[in-house]
Amino acid sequence: MFAQLVDGIFWNIALWVFGIGVLWRILSIFRVRNKVDYSVPRGSGLAGAIGANLRRFIPRREMISRTRLQVVAGYLFHLGLFALLVFAAPHVLFIEAQTGLNWTPMPYWAFIVSAQLAFIGLMLLWFHRVMHPVTRLISDADDHIAAILTFVVMLTGCMALIEGFDGLRVLHRFMVELWLVYFPFSRLMHAFMFIPSRAFTGAWFGRRGVKA
Known part of the structure; x- marks a missing residue:
């Protein structure tokens, strides 16, 4: 009974909440009206927006010495998670079943x-958050819930590889559904917001001839 709910109505509800929530958050930002800038432009806002997005993927040299742990852990976590989401064989098969799209999954060793x-990247980021006095002070419940929920989703996903026990697959999918419902109302939205945020900052400075 629970498995049928997870594979059926729970999944549909999670997708609708995720889709509508993400769209609402994005539209609410783009609907905010900015004051008209009457100053004479000293550079291209478009070039500034594109440049800011490209340059921010590489940390500034001045910051690496002070944020080396966050930089390395951030790349480990985000690149590892992206590879799991897009190229893990179970996910590729699931996407093909849902959409008809298909591509070559990564081998098992690459999945591991x-x-x-x-996992290493996520745990390092969370340990730094709770142990460093500054990040601990500025963190709230949302930061910890997002990290723990993401960790549980990843953990149950690895456990679900034991294909002989369908309960693990159901548990993983249920945790994914909780993650999808929580996503639009949390800081996980940075997955969609970081590009327009960088673009806005880059355009603002680019128009003024400043390389951001």
Whole structure:
């Protein structure tokens, strides 16, 4: 009974909440009206927006010495998680069943490596958050819930590889559904917001001739 709910109505509800929530958050930002800038432009806002997005993928040299742990852990987690989401064989098969799209999944050894990198990166980021006095002070419940929920989703996903026990697959999918419902109302939205945020900052400075 629970498995049928997870594979059926719970999944549909989670997708609708995720889709509508993400769209609402994005539209609410783009609907905010900015004051008209009457100053004479000293550069291209478009070039500034594009440049800011490209340059921010590489940390500034001045910041690396002070944020080396966050930079390395951030790349480990995000690249590992991206590889798992897009190229893990169970996910590729699931996407093909839902949409008809298909591509070559990564081999099992690559899945193990990606999972380990993602776990290491996420745990390092969370440990730094709770142990460093500054990040601990500025963190709230949302930061911890998002990290723990993401960790549980990844953990149950690895457990679900034991294909002989369908309960693990159902548990993983249920945790994914909780994650999808929580996503639009949390800081997990940075997955969609970081590009327009960088673009806005880059355009603002680019128009003024400043390389952001």
